[in-house]
Structure formats: structure tokens, C-alpha cells
Amino acid sequence: MSAIAARPVRPRTGLLLLLVAVVTSITAYAMVGLGLRGRVPRDIVVYGLTIGGAYLLAWGAVRWTAPRADPVLLPIAGMLGGLGLAMIYRLLPGDVADAQAIWLLIGLVAFVLTLLLVRDDRQLDAYTYTIGLLGLILLLLPVVPGVGFEVNGARLWAHVGPLTFQPAEFGKILIVIFLASYLSAKRELLEAGVGRLGLPRAKDLGPLLLAWGASLAVLFLERDLGASMLFFGVFVVMLWVASGRAAYLVTGGVLFAAGGLIGYLALPHVQHRVAYWLHALEPATVHEVGYGQLAQSWFALASGGLVGTGLGRGSPDLIPYPASDFILSAFGEELGMLGTAAILLLFVGLIGRGLRIALDREDAFGRLLATGLTTTIALQTFTIAAGVTRLIPLTGVPLPLVSYGGSSRVATFVMIGLLVRISAGPWQPARRSTG
Amino acid sequence: MERRIRRLGIALVLLFAVLFGQLAYVQVFAADDIKNHPANFSRQLIAEYNVQRGKILTADGLVLAESVPAPEGSRYRFERRYPQGDLYGYITGFYSRIYGRSALERSMNSYLSGDASELALSTFSDLFLGRQKRGGNIFVTIEPNLQEVARTALGANKGAVVAMDPRTGDILALYSTPGFDPSQLSSGSDPEIRRAWKRLNADPDKPLLALSHQELFLPGSSFKIVTASAALENGFGPESQWPNPHRLTLPLTNEQLQNFGDDHCNGGSSQITLIEAFEESCNVTFAEVGLRLGAEQLAAQARAYGLCGTLPPERTTCDGQLINFELPFQNGRFPEPSYFEQNDPLLAFSAIGLDNDLVNPLQMVLMASAVANGGMMPQPRIVSEVRDSQGRVAREFAARTVRRAISGSTAAKLTQMMIAVVNNGSGYRASIPGIQVAGKTGTATNGEGRAPNAWFTAFAPAQDPQIAVSVIVLDGGNLGSEATGGQVAAPIVRAVIEAYLR
Numbered sequence: 062m063s064a065i066a067a068r069p070v071r072p073r074t075g076l077l078l079l080l081v082a083v084v085t086s087i088t089a090y091a092m093v094g095l096g097l098r099g100r101v102p103r104d105i106v107v108y109g110l111t112i113g114g115a116y117l118l119a120w121g122a123v124r125w126t127a128p129r130a131d132p133v134l135l136p137i138a139g140m141l142g143g144l145g146l147a148m149i150y151r152l153l154p155g156d157v158a159d160a161q162a163i164w165l166l167i168g169l170v171a172f173v174l175t176l177l178l179v180r181d182d183r184q185l186d187a188y189t190y191t192i193g194l195l196g197l198i199l200l201l202l203p204v205v206p207g208v209g210f211e212v213n214g215a216r217l218w219a220h221v222g223p224l225t226f227q228p229a230e231f232g233k234i235l236i237v238i239f240l241a242s243y244l245s246a247k248r249e250l251l252e253a254g255v256g257r258l259g260l261p262r263a264k265d266l267g268p269l270l271l272a273w274g275a276s277l278a279v280l281f282l283e284r285d286l287g288a289s290m291l292f293f294g295v296f297v298v299m300l301w302v303a304s305g306r307a308a309y310l311v312t313g314g315v316l317f318a319a320g321g322l323i324g325y326l327a328l329p330h331v332q333h334r335v336a337y338w339l340h341a342l343e344p345a346t347v348h349e350v351g352y353g354q355l356a357q358s359w360f361a362l363a364s365g366g367l368v369g370t371g372l373g374r375g376s377p378d379l380i381p382y383p384a385s386d387f388i389l390s391a392f393g394e395e396l397g398m399l400g401t402a403a404i405l406l407l408f409v410g411l412i413g414r415g416l417r418i419a420l421d422r423e424d425a426f427g428r429l430l431a432t433g434l435t436t437t438i439a440l441q442t443f444t445i446a447a448g449v450t451r452l453i454p455l456t457g458v459p460l461p462l463v464s465y466g467g468s469s470r471v472a473t474f475v476m477i478g479l480l481v482r483i484s485a486g487p488w489q490p491a492r493r494s495t496g
Numbered sequence: 497m498e499r500r501i502r503r504l505g506i507a508l509v510l511l512f513a514v515l516f517g518q519l520a521y522v523q524v525f526a527a528d529d530i531k532n533h534p535a536n537f538s539r540q541l542i543a544e545y546n547v548q549r550g551k552i553l554t555a556d557g558l559v560l561a562e563s564v565p566a567p568e569g570s571r572y573r574f575e576r577r578y579p580q581g582d583l584y585g586y587i588t589g590f591y592s593r594i595y596g597r598s599a600l601e602r603s604m605n606s607y608l609s610g611d612a613s614e615l616a617l618s619t620f621s622d623l624f625l626g627r628q629k630r631g632g633n634i635f636v637t638i639e640p641n642l643q644e645v646a647r648t649a650l651g652a653n654k655g656a657v658v659a660m661d662p663r664t665g666d667i668l669a670l671y672s673t674p675g676f677d678p679s680q681l682s683s684g685s686d687p688e689i690r691r692a693w694k695r696l697n698a699d700p701d702k703p704l705l706a707l708s709h710q711e712l713f714l715p716g717s718s719f720k721i722v723t724a725s726a727a728l729e730n731g732f733g734p735e736s737q738w739p740n741p742h743r744l745t746l747p748l749t750n751e752q753l754q755n756f757g758d759d760h761c762n763g764g765s766s767q768i769t770l771i772e773a774f775e776e777s778c779n780v781t782f783a784e785v786g787l788r789l790g791a792e793q794l795a796a797q798a799r800a801y802g803l804c805g806t807l808p809p810e811r812t813t814c815d816g817q818l819i820n821f822e823l824p825f826q827n828g829r830f831p832e833p834s835y836f837e838q839n840d841p842l843l844a845f846s847a848i849g850l851d852n853d854l855v856n857p858l859q860m861v862l863m864a865s866a867v868a869n870g871g872m873m874p875q876p877r878i879v880s881e882v883r884d885s886q887g888r889v890a891r892e893f894a895a896r897t898v899r900r901a902i903s904g905s906t907a908a909k910l911t912q913m914m915i916a917v918v919n920n921g922s923g924y925r926a927s928i929p930g931i932q933v934a935g936k937t938g939t940a941t942n943g944e945g946r947a948p949n950a951w952f953t954a955f956a957p958a959q960d961p962q963i964a965v966s967v968i969v970l971d972g973g974n975l976g977s978e979a980t981g982g983q984v985a986a987p988i989v990r991a992v993i994e995a996y997l998r
Contacts (some may be wrong), residue, residue: 098568302500347535356535362522363530364539376571379538398523402516409512416505420498432501439508443515452518 075132082136083113086143093151096373122173127485138477145463152384164467168474175478181487186426189242196235199228204282216283230472237433244303245425251304272296287456338454362393369397384465412439418484431483545572550608550631561588576682582675586706590678603822607632607882614891618884630885637666646671649991655969656708658857662865662964664895665874672706712854716940717777718951719849726797728906734771744780746841774913775921786847791833798830800901805832808852828855860953860966866901868961873901926986932958937981947972952985956993965989
């Protein structure tokens with residue numbers, strides 16, 4: 062497998078893939094116009110030039126700052142972002158969608174800035190606890206009175222000055238960096254840290270219990286089930302990858318179940334989530350909000366069938382909040398199972414490249430960071446995709462890069478930027494183009 | 497660490513594999529069941545509105561209902577239009593995405609939507625030739641000019657007109673006012689439709705219900721057609737003699753039953769024939785007839801004419817009275833014989849169309865048609881045929897009869913009696929030079945303080961009947977409390993008959 066990465070990176074492959082992403086994004090936007098109004102949107106040229114220009118500039122930035130970077134990550138992210146934006150234009154009023162287009166551009170800027178600022182990912186390894194603390198602060202910022210506020214029952218938002226954002230989206234990146242740094246440093250200790258019956262010794266359980274407590278805090282203080290599960294899941298996976306101790310996986314699983322049970326018993330909104338999931342289609346409840354949302358998601362998916370109604374020709378606007386949590390169901394209706402599967406396969410590709418990048422690194426920090434970032438995207442994608450298809454109870458997390466939402470989009474582009482940096486190795490402008 | 501990252505990759509791929517499995521289940525394997533869930537009505541409706549629904553037309557091609565492309569920005573591809581406004585509202589009914597369907601839009605839905613088995617060939621060839629699926633067109637028996645005449649003749653009155661060809665049961669005109677324009681429930685924005693629905697339901701005149709066939713009224717003297725039929729069937733001829741007191745003291749009571757305006761019939765002579773009493777619409781005589789015949793005979797005759805049995809105030813039993821009709825028809829009512837046990841006074845009132853007798857113009861026109869048709873009651877027919885979008889006949893509806901209501905000889909005698917009403921009696925305002933009309937008036941009390949409802953039911957030409965008409969005018973129409981069926985309703989019947997036969 063490492064043979065693939067050992068090959069010299071061919072920039073043309075990346076450019077070709079990027080052009081595919083640009084063409085797909087513009088075509089999707091044109092199809093939306095055709096499906097909705099029977100004509101190609103009038104601003105298709107401006108739209109195409111903006112998207113195409115922005116993607117090409119981002120690609121240029123990669124060529125400049127990370128010439129040996131993985132060629133696939135940016136095209137996949139661009140394609141997901143472009144498809145998501147087309148669907149947002151299909152579902153929401155023009156001015157709201159325009160704002161999301163700007164967020165996509167800001168995301169690309171954040172991607173480029175990440176590459177410019179993080180010239181070598183190993184510099185992140187130097188501030189383990191500063192980054193960890195900052196991550197924790199961002200994570201819990203919405204709880205602070207006067208800064209945080211609630212939307213739809215979850216306390217995820219913060220306003221700082223004129224800015225309104227979801228700090229946890231950025232906090233989770235810092236936490237992953239912290240974990241990669243911390244776990245790579247304590248690796249030997251953790252590997253050895255097993256007592257009788259293969260269980261971790263009490264004192265080695267410390268970090269695990271700490272993370273567990275933090276996840277529960279997110280769940281109870283912010284009422285954010287999705288983020289809570291995600292943090293803990295990513296933490297356990299990284300701990301296991303770092304230590305190689307299956308015992309952590311088992312203990313983590315037990316703690317996960319226990320946390321879920323505590324949350325279920327203590328929090329009505331968790332009970333509701335489970336009830337919605339189990340009884341979405343029952344006649345007695347199907348017309349109530351929470352149940353009906355899941356029912357509408359299933360109806361949209363089922364109406365799409367194998368090939369879908371075509372963009373702009375279905376009725377995904379019948380689902381409440383179709384552009385954020387349920388955007389995959391909207392794709393399911395209009396692009397069918399084939400389209401939905403294609404989008405999920407793009408994520409599988411992204412995950413595959415992310416883990417490939419991890420494998421290609423020799424150092425523990427780089428490996429753990431790439432693994433952590435990839436796992437975060439993977440688990441988040443699975444959580445929302447499985448939620449809207451009723452495989453598991455729905456927890457409202459955005460579908461990375463695709464869903465409506467500025468914070469999530471920008472944060473995911475930062476993560477992609479970090480993965481690109483990890484794949485490319487340090488940027489040494491002084492010594493460029495000698496090889 | 498390398499091995500674990502690979503294992504993690506495998507685990508994540510497996511996780512996504514489960515997701516693909518779930519997608520395949522929801523979107524392909526269980527998709528039909530999920531799509532057809534009743535709570536998915538919005539999407540089902542959108543799918544329904546994506547098919548161009550068939551038209552409803554008259555035989556000469558007047559469009560009563562059609563589906564046209566919806567304005568841009570609508571969630572639906574087509575929109576239902578009713579170019580004739582409220583004139584045909586009770587015939588077409590409405591086709592509302594919020595409140596469902598009514599009348600022909602409801603009963604003929606499988607044809608209009610193109611889903612009926614008779615249209616399968618057409619739908620299949622549309623599919624094969626790549627044409628858009630389109631619903632079948634429904635042709636109705638209404639004569640558009642007669643429908644217009646009915647509206648004009650009723651004018652500002654509240655009431656209803658039903659005209660029928662007694663030989664086939666074809667509905668020639670069916671108009672009831674105040675009515676409603678189905679467009680307001682079928683096109684426009686959801687809030688507009690909801691507002692219209694609220695307004696129509698709050699209206700005390702109940703414009704969503706047709707007076708002609710969905711509501712019930714006391715028939716008053718119109719019911720004497722039934723009582724006379726029972727008398728003739730039981731051997732009392734038109735010339736049979738009956739005592740003619742000024743008023744009838746009801747058995748076991750001190751209550752007295754009066755003639756209309758407290759007149760003394762037949763110039764005050766002591767005897768009166770059945771035909772004279774019918775002509776003058778003599779209450780006293782027909783109360784006597786009812787009491788003489790008894791509840792069993794009267795109820796049996798009412799059932800034969802299609803009136804359902806009742807035990808007032810609640811229970812209604814229709815066995816064999818219900819008929820196949822494409823519109824929601826309320827059969828008339830006449831009490832069960834047991835209702836009159838120990839209560840002869842009520843039988844006297846029931847014999848002259850009061851107490852708990854109930855009918856509507858369609859019920860009356862069916863009775864008149866039976867008389868006109870030699871005793872055979874036709875089945876009403878409003879749809880003559882269904883054609884597919886290419887104009888090929890997909891289904892024809894044959895004329896049928898319901899049952900024999902009276903014998904041929906009774907029908908002939910009753911016709912003579914109804915002729916007398918128009919020629920010499922209370923129905924003279926329905927007479928038309930050169931055309932013999934046979935009819936019966938009715939003036940039914942309408943409760944304390946309200947003007948009576950005026951009735952007239954007739955057919956013509958009497959010896960070769962081609963049209964039967966029944967009219968009700970509520971609250972005495974423009975004559976108010978002074979109104980009688982002969983004054984208010986007969987001229988309307990006359991206008992309709994004249995328009996049809998001239």
C-alpha cells in the first residue's frame with residue numbers, strides 16, 4: 062500500500078481531479094436552476110468563475126506551500142463543498158445561500174491560511190497544553206453566561222464582538238492536536254500501563270476518565286449529544302491507536318455505554334431522540350415535530366429511489382431544516398441512492414486518504430494527528446448519515462463540508478488544510494524547487 | 497501503530513458499509529412501503545399533481561373543470577381550474593390539495609387521474625410513446641343552456657333546480673344557490689385555500705352542501721304524489737269520493753288539521769273526489785286518505801319511491817333505497833310504521849308531507865320521473881362516458897332503472913291528476929301553451945317565524961315525457977310569507993321546461 066505514496070506526487074493528477082470537482086460543482090448548480098425554474102441560472106458564469114477561480118487559487122497555494130502534498134484531498138473537499146452549495150441554493154432563498162457561498166470562500170481562505178501558518182505540523186507538537194487548554198475553553202465557551210446562547214435547545218453558539226460562531230467546531234481541532242501531542246509523548250507509558258486481567262491500572266485510567274467527564278460536561282451543559290459522542294469516540298480511537306491496548310477500547314466502550322445510559326436517564330431530550338428514532342413512522346406520533354422530521358427524511362429518501370427525481374425536481378423542502386442536518390436526505394431524494402452513495406463514497410475516499418497520510422508518516426505525532434483528524438470527519442459523517450437514515454438516533458451534527466453552516470465548513474477546511482500539510486511535510490520556501 | 501491504523505480503516509469502511517445497507521433498504525427495498533405511508537400525503541399529492549388530470553366537460557365540449565400548468569414557483573406542476581365559476585360547483589365538486597375531493601372530482605377520481613383499469617391501455621401507450629401520462633376526460637349529461645336557465649330563473653332566490661330526462665335518468669340541469677366556486681378551494685396558495693374553506697364553512701347558508709341533493713326539507717303538499725300513489729295502488733281511483741269537512745279533527749285529540757289558508761275545499765260541498773282534492777291540494781282529504789290507508793301502506797309506497805325509513809329523531813335505515821349515483825345523494829325520508837303506533841295524528845301530518853317527511857329536489861324529480869316513465873323509476877345518471885386523452889371511449893355508462901315504484905295504471909291515473917293541477921288547480925302558473933305539463937305544488941312550513949319553502953315538481957309533455965323538473969325556493973323567495981309553490985316555484989319549472997322543449 063505504501064507503494065502508492067512512495068511514487069512521486071504528480072501535480073497534474075491533482076489539477077485534473079480539481080477540474081472534475083469544479084465542473085461537477087458548476088453542473089450541479091446549473092441542474093438546480095433547470096430543475097427548479099427550467100433554465101440555467103443567469104449568474105452561472107459568475108458562479109462558475111468564482112468557484113473555479115477560488116478552487117484553482119487554493120490549488121495554487123497548495124502547489125506553492127506544500128508541493129509534495131496529497132493531490133486528492135482538495136478535489137474531494139471541493140467537490141463535496143460544491144455539491145453542498147448547489148443543494149443549499151436549491152433549498153434556501155438566494156440571499157441565505159449567497160451567504161453560504163461566501164462561507165465556502167472563507168473556508169478556502171482558512172485552508173490556505175492553515176497551509177501558510179502551519180509550515181510544519183510538528184510546530185504544533187510544541188504547545189501541547191496551551192493548545193489543549195485553548196481547545197477546552199472553546200469547547201465550553203457556549204456555557205459562559207453572556208457569551209454563549211441556545212439555538213433549538215442546544216447551547217452551541219457563542220458571540221464574541223460581532224462574530225457569532227460555534228466554538229466547538231474549532232475546539233475539536235485543537236483537542237485533536239492536543240491529544241496527538243499528548244498521546245505521542247506518553248505512548249510508552251500507556252503501552253505499558255496494563256495491570257491484571259489486561260485492564261488499565263487505576264492511575265492510567267486518569268486521562269480516559271477525564272475525557273469521559275469532559276464529554277458528559279458537553280452533553281449536560283450544552284445539551285449537545287452529537288458533539289459529546291464524537292469527542293469521546295475520537296478520544297478512545299486515538300488512545301487505542303497510540304497505545305495498542307485493546308483494553309482501552311473495551312473500557313472506552315463500557316464508559317461510552319454508561320455515559321449514554323446516564324444521559325438517557327437524566328436528560329429528557331436524549332429520551333426524546335431515542336423515541337423519535339424508534340417511533341418515527343407510527344400513526345400516533347408521525348405528525349409531531351421530532352418524529353415527523355425523521356419520517357419526512359425517510360419519505361424523501363424513499364421517494365428518491367435508486368436514481369432520484371433529479372436536482373430541483375423533488376420535494377426535499379418538506380423536511381424541516383433540510384439544508385443543515387438533513388442535507389443528505391435531500392440528496393437522497395433528488396439524486397437517488399446512487400447519488401447518496403456517491404457522496405458517501407467521496408467521504409470514504411477522504412477517510413482512506415487521511416489514513417494513508419497517517420501511515421506514510423514515520424513520527425507518532427504526525428500519525429496520530431492525521432488519524433485523529435480523519436476519525437473526526439469519519440465519525441461525524443457517520444453520525445449524521447446514520448441519523449438521517451434512522452440507523453441510529455439522530456444527533457444534530459453537520460455533514461462535513463456539505464451542510465449549511467459557516468463554522469463547520471471553515472473548521473473542516475482547516476482540518477483538510479492540516480491533513481494536506483501533514484501529507485506534504487514541512488514547507489521550506491528558501492530551498493524550494495531543487496528536487 | 498501502523499497495524500492499528502489499518503484496522504481502524506477497515507472498521508470505518510465496515511461502518512460505512514452498514515450505512516450503504518441502510519440506504520439500499522430505505523431507498524430501494526422498502527421504498528414503496530415508505531412512500532405510500534399515509535403521512536407522506538404531501539409528496540403523494542405532488543405526484544398526483546404532476547399528472548395532467550382529465551377534464552370534466554359537457555357533451556358539446558363546454559369545459560367545466562381542467563388542469564392547466566401551474567404558475568412558476570408553484571410546488572405543483574398543474575393547477576385545477578373551473579372556468580364556469582359556481583354554476584357547476586356541485587357537479588364537478590372541488591379538487592383541493594388540503595381538503596381532498598368532492599362530487600365528480602371524488603367519485604370519478606380514478607378516471608380523472610388516469611389510474612382506472614379502463615385507461616390502462618392508454619396510460620401504457622403514453623408510457624410507450626414517451627407521452628406524458630394524462631387522465632381521462634369525463635363527459636356529463638348536463639345541458640349547458642338549461643343549467644343557465646335554471647340559474648336565471650332562480651335569480652336572487654335561495655333554492656335549487658333539478659331537471660332529468662325521465663326515460664334515461666340523465667340529469668339535464670342541477671343547480672343550487674347559494675353555491676360555491678370550486679376554484680377557491682383548488683388553486684391558489686395554501687393560506688388562501690384555508691381562508692376560503694373557513695369562510696365557506698362559517699357561512700350559515702352552508703354553500704358547500706347542495707340544496708338539490710345533499711340537504712333535506714319538508715315536502716309539504718309535494719308529498720301528496722306519494723299519498724295519491726298509495727291510494728291509487730290500493731284501489732281508490734281519481735273519482736273516489738271522500739268526506740269534505742272544513743277542518744279535520746284528528747283522532748284522539750282536539751287538534752284540528754286545516755287546509756291551506758283555512759279554506760274549505762271544493763266550494764264547501766260535503767264530498768270531494770281524489771282528483772279534485774289533488775288539484776286543489778286539499779290537506780283535509782289527504783290526511784283522511786293517509787289515515788284510511790294506514791302507516792304500513794304509506795310507508796311501503798314511500799320506500800318504493802326511494803325514501804329511507806326513519807325512527808325520528810335519530811335512526812335512519814336505508815335498505816334497497818340507496819342508488820348508484822356519482823354525486824353524494826341524500827335519499828328522502830319517511831318514518832317507519834312503528835313510529836305511528838298509537839299516534840294517528842302524526843300519520844295525518846305525514847300524509848301531507850309534514851312532521852318527519854323529508855325530501856330534496858333530486859328525490860322529487862326521481863318520483864316525478866317514475867310517474868312519467870309508466871311507473872319505472874330511472875337511476876339518475878350524470879356521467880355519460882369517459883374518454884382517454886386521445887379521445888377514445890374508455891367507458892360508457894348505460895341508462896338503468898332502479899325499480900318499479902308504481903304500476904303502469906297508477907302512473908297513468910296520477911299523470912291525469914297532475915295534469916289537472918296544472919290545467920285547473922294550484923299549478924296553473926306552470927302551464928305552457930302547446931305543451932301539456934303535469935305537476936304538483938308544495939308549500940312547506942319552515943318553522944316559527946320563517947316564510948314557507950315553495951315546491952313545484954312536474955314533467956312534460958304529459959303524454960310523451962321528455963323532461964322532469966323539481967324546484968325548491970327557500971323561505972318563500974321574493975314573496976316571503978305569502979309564497980306558495982304555485983306562485984314562486986311553478987314559474988321556474990315552467991321556464992326550464994319551456995327552454996328544453998322549445
